[in-house]
Amino acid sequence: VKVALLGFGTVGSHVARILATDAKDLQLTHVFNRGVERKKVDWLPDVRWTDNADHVLSSDADIVVEVMGGREPAGTYVRRALESGKSVVTANKQLIANDGTALLELARERGVHLSYEASVAGGIPVVRALREGLSGDRLHRVSGVLNGTCNYILTRMGEAGATFESALAEAQALGFAEADPTDDVDGFDARAKLCILARVALGLDVSPGEVACRTIRDLRDVDFMYAQRLGCTIRQVSRVERLDDGSVVAWVQPAIVASGSPLARVTGSENVVLTSGVHGGETAFSGRGAGGGPTAVAVVSDLVAIARRGGQRNVSSPAVSRPSSVTAEFSAPHYLRFVVTDQPVIIARLATILATHRINIDAVFQAPGMSKDALPFVVTLEACDPAQVNAALAEMLRLDFNVAPPFWMPMLG
Numbered sequence: 001v002k003v004a005l006l007g008f009g010t011v012g013s014h015v016a017r018i019l020a021t022d023a024k025d026l027q028l029t030h031v032f033n034r035g036v037e038r039k040k041v042d043w044l045p046d047v048r049w050t051d052n053a054d055h056v057l058s059s060d061a062d063i064v065v066e067v068m069g070g071r072e073p074a075g076t077y078v079r080r081a082l083e084s085g086k087s088v089v090t091a092n093k094q095l096i097a098n099d100g101t102a103l104l105e106l107a108r109e110r111g112v113h114l115s116y117e118a119s120v121a122g123g124i125p126v127v128r129a130l131r132e133g134l135s136g137d138r139l140h141r142v143s144g145v146l147n148g149t150c151n152y153i154l155t156r157m158g159e160a161g162a163t164f165e166s167a168l169a170e171a172q173a174l175g176f177a178e179a180d181p182t183d184d185v186d187g188f189d190a191r192a193k194l195c196i197l198a199r200v201a202l203g204l205d206v207s208p209g210e211v212a213c214r215t216i217r218d219l220r221d222v223d224f225m226y227a228q229r230l231g232c233t234i235r236q237v238s239r240v241e242r243l244d245d246g247s248v249v250a251w252v253q254p255a256i257v258a259s260g261s262p263l264a265r266v267t268g269s270e271n272v273v274l275t276s277g278v279h280g281g282e283t284a285f286s287g288r289g290a291g292g293g294p295t296a297v298a299v300v301s302d303l304v305a306i307a308r309r310g311g312q313r314n315v316s317s318p319a320v321s322r323p324s325s326v327t328a329e330f331s332a333p334h335y336l337r338f339v340v341t342d343q344p345v346i347i348a349r350l351a352t353i354l355a356t357h358r359i360n361i362d363a364v365f366q367a368p369g370m371s372k373d374a375l376p377f378v379v380t381l382e383a384c385d386p387a388q389v390n391a392a393l394a395e396m397l398r399l400d401f402n403v404a405p406p407f408w409m410p411m412l413g
């Protein structure tokens with residue numbers, strides 16, 4: 001089976017290495033990359049190197065591997081490969097999350113395969129596990145820690161008392177975070193993966209623009225101290241749930257999670273995906289979510305699966321449907337952190353506003369010995385909706401004792 005690579009970066013070069021050393025039935029024939037001269041390596045002597053994508057798309061390669069990233073021109077190349085009867089393997093989460101429905105339909109029409117195991121949770125074979133291993137269950141919820149960069153930062157803040165800024169700088173120095181960390185820390189990377197999981201696990205076509213994301217940039221080291229007092233820690237959690245009325249709750253945000261829970265146990269740059277099924281209950285998949293080697297293994301596994309099917313046409317891709325609506329509203333206890341100049345009646349004024357919005361306080365925490373000029377303290381709330389919390393916070397923002405805007409996050413059971 002002849003394979004051509006679009007992109008020879010971190011993942012592409014690892015894929016080539018595996019194909020050159022360990023995949024005897026798969027033959028790498030072409031490598032495409034811009035400025036390809038600087039990419040050439042002597043351990044791939046029989047490969048045609050090109051910076052013209054047409055050379056790949058009009059070649060006799062059976063499968064095209066797209067590991068360039070970005071929606072364009074990767075999307076155009078993938079479309080052209082499928083149209084010309086080639087199967088495609090991609091690691092591109094933004095492409096599959098945004099354009100997956102149309103591309104999978106095109107692959108089905110042409111009778112070729114479009115596989116994307118590497119696009120979510122890198123080295124954890126979760127797409128195949130969900131599609132095959134759990135296909136006997138009726139899954140209704142998927143949640144997880146889907147972004148290794150955020151998890152590295154939050155683990156360092158929790159364990160080493162690092163600030164967000166220093167943990168991010170450390171992640172960048174170690175190569176876990178990009179120079180521009182926006183996609184990771186603001187949740188866009190995780191929500192693309194969440195949409196792919198919604199498709200595979202729940203049969204739902206949810207687009208990234210419909211999923212509310214909240215950044216982890218607003219977390220402070222004191223949040224980890226208070227979380228610890230609650231027997232918890234903090235994770236960037238992604239969650240999608242199908243409700244009985246056909247609507248969907250989907251979001252990506254920082255959340256308080258119990259210390260012993262599967263979401264808390266995944267540390268450093270690892271990922272975890274949790275599924276809830278009607279018959280099988282909860283299942284967890286965890287491991288390395290990224291990295292050239294693990295991601296390349298996922299790509300090559302897709303290649304092997306396609307090769308094993310021989311010339312068998314792909315005539316069906318699993319059916320997906322649109323939810324009646326997508327919302328971030330779900331009832332949960334909440335954590336509110338305030339930073340104030342200390343003065344009497346603060347709690348009374350906050351309690352009055354919360355009562356107006358029919359929100360009950362569960363507990364108030366104030367660590368001793370903090371500066372009275374910028375005093376951080378926490379109020380935890382009994383179960384309520386984010387809309388209630390936001391309405392209350394809009395009023396609280398106007399209170400004169402705030403030194404910084406109040407910060408909130410849900411507390412997951």
Ligand SMILES: NC(=O)c1ccc[n+]([C@@H]2O[C@H](COP(=O)([O-])OP(=O)(O)OC[C@H]3O[C@@H](n4cnc5c(N)ncnc54)[C@H](OP(=O)(O)O)[C@@H]3O)[C@@H](O)[C@H]2O)c1
Pocket residue numbers: 006007008009010011012032033034035066067068069070072073091092093118119122289290291292295
């Ligand atoms: N790295 C991971 O751990 C990981 C994990 C899971 C999924 N993925 C996904 O895998 C894909 C590749 O990631 P990566 O980490 O390997 O990225 P990368 O190291 O930046 O490699 C991408 C390669 O594609 C080339 N390229 C990009 N745009 C191009 C264009 N328009 N024309 C020609 N060549 C182009 C780049 O060339 P230049 O050298 O000139 O930039 C580079 O060699 C992405 O979709 C990513 O989201 C990566």
